Amino acid sequence: MIANPIPWPDGARCAVAMTWDMDADSAFNWYNQETADNLVAAQSWTRYDPLIAIPRLVEQFARRDLRLTFFVPGWVIEKYPAQIDLLLKNGHEIALHGYLHERSNEIDKDDELYWLGRGLEAYRKDVGAGPRGWRAPSFAFSKHSLRYLLEAGFEYDSSLMGDDIPYALRDGNATLLEFPVDCEHGVCGAYTVLVDDKPVRSCLMFGCKPRALGCALSRGSPSATSCTRRNRRSGTITDCNAASARRDF
Secondary structure: OOOOOOOOHHHOOOOEEOEEEOOOOHHHHHHOOOOHHHOHHHHHHHHHHHHHHHHHHHHHHHHOOOOOEEEEOHHHHHHOHHHHHHHHHOOOEEEEOOOOOOOHHHOOHHHHHHHHHHHHHHHHHHOOOOOOEEOOHHHOOOOOHHHHHHHHOOOEEOOOOOOOOOEEEEEOOEEEEEOOOOOEEOOOOEEEEEEOOEEEEEEEEEOOOOOOHHHOOOOOOOOOOOOEEEEOOOOEEEEOOOOOOEEEO
16 A cells, blocks of 8 residues: 555545546547548547537536536637536536647647647636646646646646655746546546545546446547647648638637
8 A cells, every 4th residue: 555545534435536538529630630520420429428428427417516627628618618618607627638639748849838828728718717727638748848837827737647646746946736647448537536625646547438327437528519620830720610711820
């Protein structure tokens, strides 16, 4: 067992709070820029989650008076405002999860900062004040990420795997609270262990499609109703399902 075991309140063996990565088809579009609009079956697979699974899950959480954290890419926030409103209305936290589920350690530092800015812009426009929390898409935390997150005013990260309890990420005199993650393949959902309402352990588990409430601990990834091609250099996003839709960065 760990050297610093948790003294659970009232003799409880554990306490669990679920967290969710609502990726949508953001990564799908990031990696399939030229073909996403033609991959119709894959698009339909991802659309089930926001249109069917997320409302069902939110209903179940409301019945149990559960308020959870959803890590959401900025692109998904923009494309699914109704789902974001539903989560906020039910008291859930929206944390940031990149913009188009870009992997920060696969792009250069200027692009990482650029896409972080795009995510923050989407969040502030549609959610309100800046996000408290961050989870790097695919846990791809780069050597520049800590500094960028601190400069942007984040309070915590939940991307790394360095302990069983929260710990501090330090950059000079500045610190960011880390809620460590533990990946368990083939299991659904995510959780953060709580003690006295304070998070102690964050564990992301994934692998199950939320086709029914019987898989209520699945990722619950919502996806966008139209695909998007991102073009960093030309500065445009083209909505594939709209004949001439174009948005400036």
